[in-house]
Amino acid sequence: MTAPPANAEPQKESMGIDPYERNWIRFSIVLLVVFLTAVTVAGFAMGFQVPGEEARVDPATITEAGPFANPGVRQIAPGEFEVYVVSRTFNFDPAEIVVPQGATVTIYVTSQDVQHGFKITDTNVNMQVVPGQVSKLTYTFDRVGEFPYICHEYCGIGHAAMFGRVRVVPPSEFEEAGA
Amino acid sequence: MTISIERPTRELTDAEKRFVGWHMLVAIIALLVGSIFGPMQALQYSNVDLYQYLEPVIRSYYQGLTLHGVLNALVWTTFFIVGFTTLTTIKGLARPLSYPKVNWAGFWVMVVGLVTTAVPILLNQATVLYTFYPPLQASWAFYLGLTLVVVGSWVSGVGFFLTYRDWRRENPATRSPFIAFAGVLNMAMWQIATLGVAVEILTMLLPWSLGLIDATDPELARTYFWFTGHPLVYFWLLPAYISWYGMLPKQAGGKLFSDSLARLAFWLFLIVSVPVGFHHQFVDPGVPTAWKWIHATLTYSVFFPSMLTAFTVIASLEYAGRRRGGTGLVGWIRALPWKDPSVAAQLLAGILFLFGGIGGLTNASYNLNLIIHNTAWVPGHFHLTVATAVTLSFMGITYWLVPYITGKQLVSPRLALVQVWTWFVGMVIFSNAMHVLGLLGAPRRTPLGDAPYVPEEWNGHLLRTSIGGTILLVSVLIYGWIMLRTATGPKADPEDVPGIPIAESLRDPQLTPLWLDRFKPWLIAAGVLIVVAYGPQLWDQITGIQLNAPGWTPW
Ligand code: HEM
Ligand SMILES: [Cu+2]
Numbered sequence: 001m002t003a004p005p006a007n008a009e010p011q012k013e014s015m016g017i018d019p020y021e022r023n024w025i026r027f028s029i030v031l032l033v034v035f036l037t038a039v040t041v042a043g044f045a046m047g048f049q050v051p052g053e054e055a056r057v058d059p060a061t062i063t064e065a066g067p068f069a070n071p072g073v074r075q076i077a078p079g080e081f082e083v084y085v086v087s088r089t090f091n092f093d094p095a096e097i098v099v100p101q102g103a104t105v106t107i108y109v110t111s112q113d114v115q116h117g118f119k120i121t122d123t124n125v126n127m128q129v130v131p132g133q134v135s136k137l138t139y140t141f142d143r144v145g146e147f148p149y150i151c152h153e154y155c156g157i158g159h160a161a162m163f164g165r166v167r168v169v170p171p172s173e174f175e176e177a178g179a
Numbered sequence: 180m181t182i183s184i185e186r187p188t189r190e191l192t193d194a195e196k197r198f199v200g201w202h203m204l205v206a207i208i209a210l211l212v213g214s215i216f217g218p219m220q221a222l223q224y225s226n227v228d229l230y231q232y233l234e235p236v237i238r239s240y241y242q243g244l245t246l247h248g249v250l251n252a253l254v255w256t257t258f259f260i261v262g263f264t265t266l267t268t269i270k271g272l273a274r275p276l277s278y279p280k281v282n283w284a285g286f287w288v289m290v291v292g293l294v295t296t297a298v299p300i301l302l303n304q305a306t307v308l309y310t311f312y313p314p315l316q317a318s319w320a321f322y323l324g325l326t327l328v329v330v331g332s333w334v335s336g337v338g339f340f341l342t343y344r345d346w347r348r349e350n351p352a353t354r355s356p357f358i359a360f361a362g363v364l365n366m367a368m369w370q371i372a373t374l375g376v377a378v379e380i381l382t383m384l385l386p387w388s389l390g391l392i393d394a395t396d397p398e399l400a401r402t403y404f405w406f407t408g409h410p411l412v413y414f415w416l417l418p419a420y421i422s423w424y425g426m427l428p429k430q431a432g433g434k435l436f437s438d439s440l441a442r443l444a445f446w447l448f449l450i451v452s453v454p455v456g457f458h459h460q461f462v463d464p465g466v467p468t469a470w471k472w473i474h475a476t477l478t479y480s481v482f483f484p485s486m487l488t489a490f491t492v493i494a495s496l497e498y499a500g501r502r503r504g505g506t507g508l509v510g511w512i513r514a515l516p517w518k519d520p521s522v523a524a525q526l527l528a529g530i531l532f533l534f535g536g537i538g539g540l541t542n543a544s545y546n547l548n549l550i551i552h553n554t555a556w557v558p559g560h561f562h563l564t565v566a567t568a569v570t571l572s573f574m575g576i577t578y579w580l581v582p583y584i585t586g587k588q589l590v591s592p593r594l595a596l597v598q599v600w601t602w603f604v605g606m607v608i609f610s611n612a613m614h615v616l617g618l619l620g621a622p623r624r625t626p627l628g629d630a631p632y633v634p635e636e637w638n639g640h641l642l643r644t645s646i647g648g649t650i651l652l653v654s655v656l657i658y659g660w661i662m663l664r665t666a667t668g669p670k671a672d673p674e675d676v677p678g679i680p681i682a683e684s685l686r687d688p689q690l691t692p693l694w695l696d697r698f699k700p701w702l703i704a705a706g707v708l709i710v711v712a713y714g715p716q717l718w719d720q721i722t723g724i725q726l727n728a729p730g731w732t733p734w
């Protein structure tokens with residue numbers, strides 16, 4: 001780790017890597033490989049998924065035809081639900097989603113005007129909502145309770161008030177409500 | 180191979196100092212004005228509303244936030260960087276700019292752009308935040324102004340390239356001096372990176388705001404934006420690295436540990452900083468998950484040059500600390516000149532950057548991104564990076580640079596130390612609270628003091644955000660005072676004016692392999708990687724363009 005004397009023999013061109021540094025570089029490469037494996041395994045094998053390419057829509061006509069014309073929850077199979085959410089300045093339609101505990105819910109969100117955000121508190125559901133595009137994620141609600149969904153992209157002066165909530169109720173209560 | 184090449188040195192002329200000084204003046208004013216809104220935002224979280232005192236000029240939290248983002252993240256950084264790397268180019272190459280008029284033209288185009296952008300923001304006609312996502316629609320002047328700022332920086336960049344080219348002709352066998360090399364490289368990266376926003380604005384937003392087209396494709400706009408948006412952070416960071424690698428070791432009494440690895444790190448940053456933009460779009464619709472994964476892995480590779488940097492910078496500082504008599508595992512750290520505010524600022528910036536870097540790894544892993552995307556975690560993260568690692572380092576640089584270019588002495592280095600430490604402490608509190616809020620689900624870009632959904636559980640953290648913000652306000656005010664008093668103070672005895680600190684390298688840089696000092700192969704590699712990592716998806720989005728989102732101004 002010492003400098004060559006000022007008038008040493010001309011030395012050869014080289015990287016001149018210090019032994020400690022060489023080990024550090026090896027260590028960094030190993031760590032990098034570990035990280036890459038972790039993201040890949042998490043992404044593909046364990047099924048942590050992010051929204052992808054779903055469908056495109058015309059923001060001008062979504063309220064007239066297609067699934068977003070009737071926003072809300074629909075049961076598609078036992079324990080399986082889908083919900084279509086329209087975002088607009090400054091509310092979500094529906095503003096409340098009620099599902100039974102254990103329900104697997106596929107959520108589709110789009111926007112009628114500007115960009116919005118859709119994040120359900122305490123869950124992994126987090127989507128950018130972009131006019132012209134449909135964002136989609138699936139989530140299983142295992143815990144009973146209230147989970148606000150909050151708009152997390154600036155959308156105008158009323159942005160801070162834009163939210164809705166998921167109510168996850170015990171299955172018995174859900175049936176009584178006749179949903 | 181000869182190693183003892185004579186390396187001339189040369190101070191900046193008065194005209195050159197003035198040129199750099201103009202950049203610093205604009206940069207520092209932008210920082211001071213822009214930073215006033217930061218603490219206001221932080222205090223809003225605890226329901227302290229300072230906005231009422233700024234009416235009728237500032238009409239909302241969001242208008243203030245637009246100013247905060249634009250002035251701090253775009254204006255302070257860009258003007259500082261162009262000014263600072265002008266200095267490193269001239270000083271490093273020990274020659275004047277080949278075409279000073281080109282660089283002056285760049286500066287004035289940037290200034291005209293700044294004014295053109297500022298007017299609509301102040302008139303509340305561009306409350307679109309610094310990311311200006313369509314279909315929020317700002318006045319055309321906002322987009323035009325931003326374009327001019329970018330074009331101005333390109334013109335300055337061309338001034339650098341021509342100067343470098345001429346130097347290279349005059350010195351065909353010499354390794355380029357590190358600080359000049361790195362500044363020119365940063366400008367080259369910037370020019371590649373800004374193609375994204377340039378295309379976004381020129382093909383979509385500007386014609387749209389002028390009424391030539393009716394609507395936009397917002398997802399395509401996001402892809403263009405983040406093509407630029409991520410390398411933007413490296414454009415901010417690399418000049419801080421120039422100082423950490425090439426100047427700080429000298430200020431601390433040491434040398435640059437490895438010239439070759441310093442260059443390798445810079446090249447790797449150039450190559451991997453652009454083709455990673457989709458990691459800002461992990462939760463976007465309209466981008467296939469496969470591309471998100473590719474960009475996630477490329478993002479991780481940025482880890483590698485970051486680790487090189489950590490080693491080289493720390494080893495250079497350790498060398499300095501031991502030369503100063505520090506011993507033992509940590510004794511060298513204490514032996515560093517902590518009393519020098521410029522050094523203390525950069526050391527503290529580096530320490531917080533370690534945490535920022537770890538947080539960055541979290542953001543990049545796309546499953547964790549689902550938890551923190553667009554939450555308060557994100558501003559918590561980048562206040563450690565751009566607002567501290569970069570900003571506090573730049574502040575530290577101004578502590579020698581402003582005296583150098585004005586021929587004055589820094590007023591009250593002790594007060595400057597107070598400024599540096601208050602920034603550090605304020606930021607630790609602020610950023611920690613923001614990270615926690617984000618994990619609890621608090622959204623960003625939101626006046627949380629007004630939000631109806633805030634649970635009790637968040638209150639303590641909201642308060643800590645406000646406390647951190649208030650400490651930062653004190654720090655900003657001290658900084659402004661020191662800069663003002665220094666710049667307007669009496670001329671000092673030339674003996675007392677600091678010089679430009681340039682760290683020698685432990686090994687003669689002539690021994691650094693030639694391939695680390697040649698631009699062409701690396702620029703080609705960067706271009707190829709961009710085409711591979713962006714080409715197909717960008718092509719899909721461009722050919723599938725649907726202009727169906729008309730503009731809105733809901734503020
Ligand atoms: C003076 C100390 C500062 C404080 C207390 C502060 C505070 C804040 C707060 C609370 C936010 C979040 C607002 C929200 O999401 O609703 C924010 C956003 C931001 N800050 Fe700062 N800030 C400071 C300095 C800086 C500096 C020096 C920079 C950059 C160089 C910076 C860059 C930004 C950016 C880019 C945003 C994001 C704006 C957006 O979301 O559109 N801040 N700041
Ligand atoms: Cu919204």
